[in-house]
Amino acid sequence: xxxxxxxxxxxxxxxxxxxxxxxxxxxxxxxxxxxxxxxxxxxxxxxxxxxxxxxxxxxxxxxxxxxxxxxxxxxxxxxxxxxxxxxxxxxxxxxx
Amino acid sequence: xxxxxxxxxxxxxxxxxxxxxxxxxxxxxxxxxxxxxxxxxxxxxxxxxxxxxxxxxxxxxxxxxxxxxxxxxxxxxxxxxxxxxxxxxxxxxxxxxxxxxxxxxxxxxxxxxxxxxxxxxxxxxxxxxxxxxxxxxxxxxxxxxxxxxxxxxxxxxxxxxxxxxxxxxxxxxxxxxxxxxxxxxxxxxxxxxxxxxxxxxxxxxxxxxxxxxxxxxxxxxxxxxxxxxxxxxxxxxxxxxxxxxxxxxxxxxxxxxxxxxxxxxxxxxxxxxxxxxxxxxxxxxxxxxxxxxxxxxxxxxxxxxxxxxxxxxxxxxxxxxxxxxxxxxxxxxxxxxxxxxxxxxxxx
Numbered sequence: 001x002x003x004x005x006x007x008x009x010x011x012x013x014x015x016x017x018x019x020x021x022x023x024x025x026x027x028x029x030x031x032x033x034x035x036x037x038x039x040x041x042x043x044x045x046x047x048x049x050x051x052x053x054x055x056x057x058x059x060x061x062x063x064x065x066x067x068x069x070x071x072x073x074x075x076x077x078x079x080x081x082x083x084x085x086x087x088x089x090x091x092x093x094x095x096x
Numbered sequence: 097x098x099x100x101x102x103x104x105x106x107x108x109x110x111x112x113x114x115x116x117x118x119x120x121x122x123x124x125x126x127x128x129x130x131x132x133x134x135x136x137x138x139x140x141x142x143x144x145x146x147x148x149x150x151x152x153x154x155x156x157x158x159x160x161x162x163x164x165x166x167x168x169x170x171x172x173x174x175x176x177x178x179x180x181x182x183x184x185x186x187x188x189x190x191x192x193x194x195x196x197x198x199x200x201x202x203x204x205x206x207x208x209x210x211x212x213x214x215x216x217x218x219x220x221x222x223x224x225x226x227x228x229x230x231x232x233x234x235x236x237x238x239x240x241x242x243x244x245x246x247x248x249x250x251x252x253x254x255x256x257x258x259x260x261x262x263x264x265x266x267x268x269x270x271x272x273x274x275x276x277x278x279x280x281x282x283x284x285x286x287x288x289x290x291x292x293x294x295x296x297x298x299x300x301x302x303x304x305x306x307x308x309x310x311x312x313x314x315x316x317x318x319x320x321x322x323x324x325x326x327x328x329x330x331x332x333x334x335x336x337x338x339x340x341x342x343x344x345x346x347x348x349x350x351x352x353x354x355x356x357x358x359x360x361x362x363x364x365x366x367x368x369x370x371x372x373x374x375x376x377x378x379x380x381x382x383x384x385x386x387x388x389x390x391x392x393x394x395x396x397x398x399x400x401x402x403x404x405x406x407x408x409x410x411x412x413x414x415x416x417x418x419x420x421x422x423x424x425x426x427x428x429x430x431x432x433x434x435x436x437x438x439x440x441x442x443x444x
Contacts, residue, residue, distance in 0.1 A: 015192040017164040019113055026166065026194075028216070033106040035113075 003076055004054040006090040008047050014087065025087060034085065039064065043078055047088065053079050114164065114344045118388065120376065121344040122167040123160060124358040127153075127184060128350050131173040132202055134237040135225070137266055137303045139294040140173065145350040150180050150187070152352065152368070157191045159372040171198035171358075173350075182211055189215035196221060202241055204248035213255050220252065224261040224287070226268075227275030235268050249283055260286040264293060265321070266306040273320050289321050291431050292408060295416040297361045304427060313434035314441055321435075336409035336428070337395045342387040346376070356387055359412030387421060394422045403432040406439075 010016070015026040023036040023044055036044050042063060046056040057075045061068050082088040114121045128147055129140050148156065160168070168188055175181055176199060188195050196219040197212070212220065222245055226232035232242035252259055261280050265273055273289070280287030291308060295301045308316075339345070339357070347358030352367035354375050364384045365375030375381075380388075392399055401407065407428055414425035 015166060015194065017161065017166060019119060019164045020117060022113070024110060024113075024164070024166075033110055035106065035109065 003079060003090070004057070004072075005052055006079075007050065007052050008056075008079055008082065008088040009049045009091055010044075010047050010088055011086055027086070032085065034087065039074075040078060043075065111344070115340075118343050118377065119164045120160065120346045120372075121165065121340075122169070123165055123346045123348060124169040124171060125156075125348040126171050126173065126350050126358065127175045127181065128173040128178050130177045131200070132177065132238055133174070133200055133241060135223075136235055136237065136268070137264060137293050137306050139296050139303060141297055142173075147178075147350040148352050148367070150183050153184055154187050156348070156352070156367055156372075157187055157193075159367070160193070161191050163372055163376065166194055167196070168193040169196040169198060174200050174203060176203040176208060185211060185215045185217070189217075194218065200236065200238075200241065201245035201248035202238060204244070204251070206251055208248075209251045209255050212252075212257055217257060219258045219260065221260045221262055222248070224263045224276055224280070227272040227279050231269050231272055235266070246283075249285065253283075258286070260288070263287070263289045265289050265291050265308065266293065267308060267312075268306065270308055270312060270316070273316070277320060291321060292410060292413060292427065294359060294413050297416070299416050299419065301417065307427070308434075310430070310434050310437075313431070314437040316438055318435060318438050318442060336404075336407050336411070337392050337398055338390055339411045341411055342384050356384060357412045359410060360387075360415050361412075362415065390421060395424075396422075397424045401432075403429070403436060406432040406435045408432070 013028045015028075017024045021037070021041065023041050025034040025036065026032070039060065042060060043056060046059050051059075053075065057068060057072060060066075060075060061071055064071075079088065083090065111121070113119075126140075129142050129145050131138075131140075131142070170184065170188065175184075175197060178184065185195070185197075195215070195217050197217060198221045201222045211217075223236075224232065224245070225235040226242065229240075229242040232245070233239050249259060261276075261283075263269070263273075263276055269276070276289075277287060291313070293304045293307050295304060341360045342356030342364075345357050347355035347360070348367070349355070353363045354365045354367060354372070355361055356364060362381075362383050364381035367375070370379070376384075398404065398407070398409065401424075408431055409425040409428035411421065413427065414423065415421055417425055417427060
């Protein structure tokens, strides 16, 4: 999957706040609110503008002791959703 | 401005989350008490303050981000009087707060409008105290205030910012209430009114003497007053008894004193001495604990009042009036009685 090689970057126009164990994300116009919980918070915190989705997937698997096969589709889905909602962009693509 | 959210349900969930954890969602920060005006009803004592400097403000904003704060209103005094206000705005914008500025408009020109645009400021509120220079300037004790305000609004019409005008209706301007509405309509900007006059921050009720008498209120068209509807919104139901002060709302003075709300001026700490986390969460002042533990039933006189639907009690103003958190607000009771009569008279 092409997305696995991509490096996600957080949209710098968002208002992001950590509330307890959750992350609240608000769009610039306050029309959209997103509430991340559980593994979504873990994935979000792994976004650093350097790691590929594949590398983030590996971190998740190590942290939660699950296989890559089990988690891959969920992680891809998460990042696709983030892109659709304009929470992240994929500006860079890492060449193998 | 958000008229109707596409996900109001999420907003409600968000409010619930903040409430459960007593997290400050919204804060009003008075960056200064200095002001070129001297409004006759002003509640500030305007004693010289050792204002937080820009480094301290940056630290404060960092702590607010950690707290989870989303909305910040910057007011004064007159905020634009601070020479470093552009830096304050820039810092707040970098931390991605939703920023509102409350100002007289007196020091506002094209550079200030560009400053707002640069920092993505979405909302600005001005005080309107008359429909023309004579009344507005005399209440503000500043010649030229009205013309400067109108000039500021005209400049801002070219920028993507929500402009709101707010009027405190007092003896000196009630005769222009209708004209103020018409002016706002002509300018095509949001306008709201209030009969409430806040006692001075030390509890001195002198400003409230400027308020309208019963006989004057009952003659007014209730439609010209934003009365009680403030609390008709479901999310603010019974907020006149138990509001968000000390839970999800906070206030900060120029020198870093922390209040449960900017109108509930009981100092619960100072940001120079303790962190916000220590003041708000780890070692809350007994007053703050009491405020958070209040229940509707503690408001023994108010809870079964037949005028509750017309009540505009602000717990902060009530505390300034009475020195007690659960007592009725004399001014709100007075206004509710007058409004009831005004509505009856309108319907006959």
